[in-house]
Amino acid sequence: MGFRLALLVLFFLAIGLALRGLLRTKEKGGISGLHIMLGHLLALLFGVIISPQVFSVIDPTTKKGLVPILELSFGWVGFLFGFQFNITTLRRIPGSYIGRALAEALVAFAIAGFLGFCLLKAFRERLEFNEAEVFRTALALGAVLSISAPTLIAFFNKKIRVRSPLVNLLVVIASIDGLVGVFALGIINVIWHPAGLEMHLSVLLMILLGFEQAFLIWLLLRAERKAIPTAILGIGVLTLGAGMSAYFGLSPVVPGVLAGMIAANLAPGLRQRLARMLMTAESGLYIGLIVLTGVFLPSGLKSHVWVGVVTICIAGVFNRFLGKTLGATLVLPSGNTGVCAKTRFLFSCSLQSAGALILVVALCYNQTIVGSKPPLVVITALCAFVIGEIISIYATPRLLRELGKNAGTSR
Amino acid sequence: MKLFDKKSLVPFVSRLMAAGIALCLLYVSKMTPEELPPEQKEGILAAIALGGLIILAWVMGDLFQRLSLPRITGYMITGLITGPHILRLMNVETVSSLKFIDNLALSLIALHAGHEVKLGLLRRRFKSIVCITFFILLFSLCGVFVFIYFGGSYIFPFLKEAPRKTILVVALLFGLIEVAKSPVTTIAILDETGARGPLAETTLGIVILKDVILIILFGIMMTVCGRILYPQKAQGGLLGETLWHLFGSLGMGVLIGIIVGFLLKITQERMYILVAALALCLTLLSLVLHLEVLMVSMTAGFMIQNFTAQGKRFLSGIEAISPITYIIFFPVASASLDISLLRDAWAAAVMILILRKIMVFTGINVGSRLTEDFPAMRKYGWMGFINQSGVTLALALIIGKKFPEFGSHFKAVALGMIVITDFYGPALFKFALFKSGEARKR
Numbered sequence: 001m002g003f004r005l006a007l008l009v010l011f012f013l014a015i016g017l018a019l020r021g022l023l024r025t026k027e028k029g030g031i032s033g034l035h036i037m038l039g040h041l042l043a044l045l046f047g048v049i050i051s052p053q054v055f056s057v058i059d060p061t062t063k064k065g066l067v068p069i070l071e072l073s074f075g076w077v078g079f080l081f082g083f084q085f086n087i088t089t090l091r092r093i094p095g096s097y098i099g100r101a102l103a104e105a106l107v108a109f110a111i112a113g114f115l116g117f118c119l120l121k122a123f124r125e126r127l128e129f130n131e132a133e134v135f136r137t138a139l140a141l142g143a144v145l146s147i148s149a150p151t152l153i154a155f156f157n158k159k160i161r162v163r164s165p166l167v168n169l170l171v172v173i174a175s176i177d178g179l180v181g182v183f184a185l186g187i188i189n190v191i192w193h194p195a196g197l198e199m200h201l202s203v204l205l206m207i208l209l210g211f212e213q214a215f216l217i218w219l220l221l222r223a224e225r226k227a228i229p230t231a232i233l234g235i236g237v238l239t240l241g242a243g244m245s246a247y248f249g250l251s252p253v254v255p256g257v258l259a260g261m262i263a264a265n266l267a268p269g270l271r272q273r274l275a276r277m278l279m280t281a282e283s284g285l286y287i288g289l290i291v292l293t294g295v296f297l298p299s300g301l302k303s304h305v306w307v308g309v310v311t312i313c314i315a316g317v318f319n320r321f322l323g324k325t326l327g328a329t330l331v332l333p334s335g336n337t338g339v340c341a342k343t344r345f346l347f348s349c350s351l352q353s354a355g356a357l358i359l360v361v362a363l364c365y366n367q368t369i370v371g372s373k374p375p376l377v378v379i380t381a382l383c384a385f386v387i388g389e390i391i392s393i394y395a396t397p398r399l400l401r402e403l404g405k406n407a408g409t410s411r
Numbered sequence: 412m413k414l415f416d417k418k419s420l421v422p423f424v425s426r427l428m429a430a431g432i433a434l435c436l437l438y439v440s441k442m443t444p445e446e447l448p449p450e451q452k453e454g455i456l457a458a459i460a461l462g463g464l465i466i467l468a469w470v471m472g473d474l475f476q477r478l479s480l481p482r483i484t485g486y487m488i489t490g491l492i493t494g495p496h497i498l499r500l501m502n503v504e505t506v507s508s509l510k511f512i513d514n515l516a517l518s519l520i521a522l523h524a525g526h527e528v529k530l531g532l533l534r535r536r537f538k539s540i541v542c543i544t545f546f547i548l549l550f551s552l553c554g555v556f557v558f559i560y561f562g563g564s565y566i567f568p569f570l571k572e573a574p575r576k577t578i579l580v581v582a583l584l585f586g587l588i589e590v591a592k593s594p595v596t597t598i599a600i601l602d603e604t605g606a607r608g609p610l611a612e613t614t615l616g617i618v619i620l621k622d623v624i625l626i627i628l629f630g631i632m633m634t635v636c637g638r639i640l641y642p643q644k645a646q647g648g649l650l651g652e653t654l655w656h657l658f659g660s661l662g663m664g665v666l667i668g669i670i671v672g673f674l675l676k677i678t679q680e681r682m683y684i685l686v687a688a689l690a691l692c693l694t695l696l697s698l699v700l701h702l703e704v705l706m707v708s709m710t711a712g713f714m715i716q717n718f719t720a721q722g723k724r725f726l727s728g729i730e731a732i733s734p735i736t737y738i739i740f741f742p743v744a745s746a747s748l749d750i751s752l753l754r755d756a757w758a759a760a761v762m763i764l765i766l767r768k769i770m771v772f773t774g775i776n777v778g779s780r781l782t783e784d785f786p787a788m789r790k791y792g793w794m795g796f797i798n799q800s801g802v803t804l805a806l807a808l809i810i811g812k813k814f815p816e817f818g819s820h821f822k823a824v825a826l827g828m829i830v831i832t833d834f835y836g837p838a839l840f841k842f843a844l845f846k847s848g849e850a851r852k853r
Contacts, residue, residue: 050695057695065511067454068461194448212432219429220466223422228734233469235735236433240462244436246455247447284684367451 041386043287047294058295066295068239070363071252073289075242076235077360078253079213080278081182082260084175086271097172100331104351105146105177107330108323109184113142115319119312126308127376136192136369140377141312143184144362145320145384149355150174151286152389156396162404166332166339170350170399173331178357179257185361186254192369194249205248210258213241217263222270231277251364286356293359293382296367297375309376316380317387324351343402349395352388359385423473430470437463437493437500457508460493460501464742467493472738481837483599483741490742491830496749509743511694516740517595518690518697518708523729524598525664525712526722528619532612539788540616543778547617547771547796548590548624554770555763556586566759569820580636581817587632588799588806588825589767590625594618594709596798599737600840608849610787614795614840619709622802626657626703629806633813640814660703663696664710671711672719682728705802744804748830752823760827771796791843798836799829 050057058066090098117138120127124134150171157167190202197205220233241259242252263274328348332339339347362381370377440459447455468489475485493500533540559582563570570578597618601611630653671689693711697704712729716722753760772793779788807825811818844850 057699062511062698064454064508065457067451068458068509068512071455071458072462212436216429216432216466219425219432220469222425223419228731229469232465232735232738236462236465236469238462239458240433240436240466243455243458243460243462244440246451247440247459249447283681284687287684287688 043290044294047291048297051295051297063295066292070292070296071242071246072235072239073285073292074252074360074364075238075256076285077356078256079238079260081178081357082257083264083278085261086264093172097169098176100169101173101176102180104173104327104331105180107327108320109142109146109180111323111326112145112316112319113138116141116316119315123308123312127305136188137376139188140185140365141316141380143181144358144377144381145316145323147178147181147354147358147361148174148351149353149357151355152353152392153350153396156400160397160400160404162400164403166347166403167400170347174351181361182253182257185365186251189251189368194369197249202250206250206254207258209241209245209255213237213255213259214262218266227276230273231281234277246368249368251368253361253364289356289359293363296363297378309379312376313380313383317383320384321352324348343399346395346399346402349391350399353392354385354388426470426473430467433463433466441500453504453508456505460505461509461512464489464493465738468738468742481600481841482603483596483737484834484837486738486741487745487833490745491748491750494746496751501746506743506746513740513743514694514704515690516736518693518704519732519736520595520598520740521705521708522690522712523733524594524619525709526716526726526729527598527615528713530717533616536613536616539613539779539782539784540620542782543775544617544620546778547774550770550774551589551767552586554766555589556582558766559585566762567820569817576639577817580639581821583632583636584810584821585763587628588803589763590621591799591802591806592618592621592796593798593802594622596837597795600837602733604841604844605851606844606849608847609785610791610847611844611849613788625802626653629653656703659700660706661710663702664707665714667693668711668714668718672715672721675719675721675724682724683731686728686732745833748826750830753827753830756824756827759824760831764828764831768793787847791847794839794843797832797839799832803829
């Protein structure tokens with residue numbers, strides 16, 4: 001074990017040094033975003049290597065001890081997502097933007113889900129799935145693959161600074177389209193509850209748990225002015241809420257989103273403090289979550305199952321690309337006032353960035369519903385996450401520069 | 412802060428309500444449904460326990476702070492009450508599932524402790540620290556040893572008919588564990604009070620030095636005791652293990668400290684993320700290489716503070732993250748204490764504790780008089796060496812396993828002492844820091 005560990009340390013040191021050299025030559029004054037992608041890949045690799053499947057640095061007992069952190073991540077990311085829905089801010093966004101965001105997500109959901117269903121049908125025997133599992137997994141794939149994230153867009157726009165209605169639309173779509181995926185997985189969870197709980201009870205419990213978290217946050221934090229106690233109590237409430245959701249066999253993300261939505265509309269002071277807390281911990285949580293995804297990737301699948309998993313995973317990434325491209329094409333303005341084909345393409349490519357939400361939703365689906373079955377959705381989400389980041393890192397700065405050139409506002 | 416201040420009463424009551432809800436949810440989680448997948452059951456219950464503990468411990472800490480008592484006493488009492496031995500809102504498996512997170516928190520606290528030991532301070536107070544440590548060790552070890560060797564058969568029912576060599580071993584081992592003092596509580600109280608000054612610095616220096624010496628002595632003593640009780644068995648393994656624990660941990664700490672110092676220079680990432688990642692790596696490394704996480708982390712913290720230029724940046728990361736580590740570490744650590752053991756062992760525990768206080772007081776007085784140390788050390792110094800949790804608990808568990816004929820009784824008395832000192836140890840240290848004028852925050 002000592003030798004393995006020494007090798008592991010040397011390996012990461014070598015990668016770290018190589019990356020440092022690479023980034024220095026590639027990013028002199030530029031904003032390629034290479035470090036984000038490499039950082040994420042490294043974190044993922046680290047998670048996989050320390051997991052029980054590879055070097056067993058984390059043994060199964062330790063893995064159990066990591067579950068509270070995983071549950072906290074589920075609750076936290078759900079809360080963070082729901083926290084965007086402040087009614088005052090939403091009122092300022094044109095209604096058509098929100099409609100287009102939801103339409104784009106629904107198109108991506110339908111295409112990725114339908115193509116996934118066809119493929120799963122073809123690979124049903126290899127994957128050892130029954131009819132219901134095929135349908136459920138296809139829905140889950142559609143839901144997971146419809147999610148985008150605005151983190152990379154915001155990162156690049158901070159550097160390039162472009163003011164254009166299309167950038168606003170891009171940010172709104174990337175921020176809101178996750179709603180379709182999150183609630184679709186909530187519905188899957190309610191229909192195929194692991195303990196067979198009745199549907200109305202599951203829905204009621206999800207709503208109650210969302211309110212319970214928001215109420216606890218209000219009780220504990222309404223008079224708290226300091227940042228550290230706010231963070232500590234926030235962690236406590238979200239861990240407890242996520243744990244309780246998992247206890248009832250429910251996805252911790254949906255109650256987290258509900259709690260976030262309620263908290264976003266509480267008193268402005270409390271909202272600001274919560275926003276600061278969520279933003280401060282975001283990057284750390286993000287990296288931690290990617291490591292955890294690596295650690296929690298189930299293993300021990302038979303080789304014939306792997307063939308199906310890999311095929312569907314590659315196809316899933318393609319389906320997502322197709323779904324997002326078609327979705328974006330449909331919702332972008334066309335005709336005389338519309339945008340050119342290149343911008344349209346770059347726009348849809350920028351939506352490929354998936355952020356932490358896709359990993360959380362997929363892992364949550366796996367933890368709550370699937371159990372020991374092939375982690376198809378997690379692996380597909382992981383690939384979509386990696387490929388999506390690469391595509392988005394390539395496309396977003398180009399799109400922003402293009403829009404900036406047209407509007408004359410870019411730096 | 413007054414207990415019933417008009418302005419803060421309403422928020423406090425609403426926090427109490429929140430604690431009530433958390434308690435109810437913890438109670439609900441006791442009724443584990445059978446449908447919960449067994450491979451996930453422990454993890455899920457651990458998540459609920461952790462979330463509930465954080466809320467409850469914070470509210471209890473608030474209450475204790477209003478009473479001018481240390482927050483960490485409130486945290487420990489929360490763990491004790493909700494743990495598997497009183498309210499049973501968590502079972503033993505749930506507490507052991509939280510051990511990894513607890514170790515992670517321990518590593519962070521130890522990094523902080525190591526970081527607080529500055530070379531300048533060591534040079535300045537070297538004579539006092541070494542001299543006082545020597546006399547505390549000498550008096551505590553010898554005092555408790557003599558007391559138990561000659562009076563053990565009267566105090567402990569389990570030694571009434573025991574052979575002389577068993578009494579000798581029990582006396583040696585009690586003498587040894589009476590030396591232990593947890594650096595974790597010391598750093599937590601220093602952090603809470605913001606204390607800076609000779610008393611705070613000397614106490615921390617002595618506690619860390621004692622910890623290092625204790626680990627060496629423990630290895631030697633366990634080998635010697637093994638030879639006395641079981642002369643036919645080979646006892647070499649334990650000494651080798653101890654040496655590996657000590658030198659392996661120190662070496663790993665030095666190596667990690669150097670690597671982290673280099674990494675801190677080249678990265679601009681938020682410091683709290685790096686500190687958390689470092690603690691995770693240290694915990695995993697210690698787990699895999701069977702090293703002492705406390706020692707590895709303390710050494711790494713010491714190296715970063717004294718041999719790199721990144722000490723200040725590193726401290727900002729530790730300070731941002733330390734309150735959350737305390738609120739996880741102390742309740743979880745005290746949740747595993749079995750208070751019911753006190754029923755049979757309280758009298759013996761109290762007697763040994765009184766003797767220990769006298770010996771520590773004498774050791775500090777002799778040591779500080781010889782080094783002509785400042786008067787506050789003689790007057791209040793002993794109050795910083797009461798709390799025993801952490802190291803004592805670990806040593807008692809090892810002794811319990813190694814010597815089955817008296818191990819369970821030994822463990823009961825040791826745990827009894829930990830439970831008692833947990834209640835008043837931190838409060839006395841806080842009092843000492845205020846009395847000496849070194850504490851800055853209420």
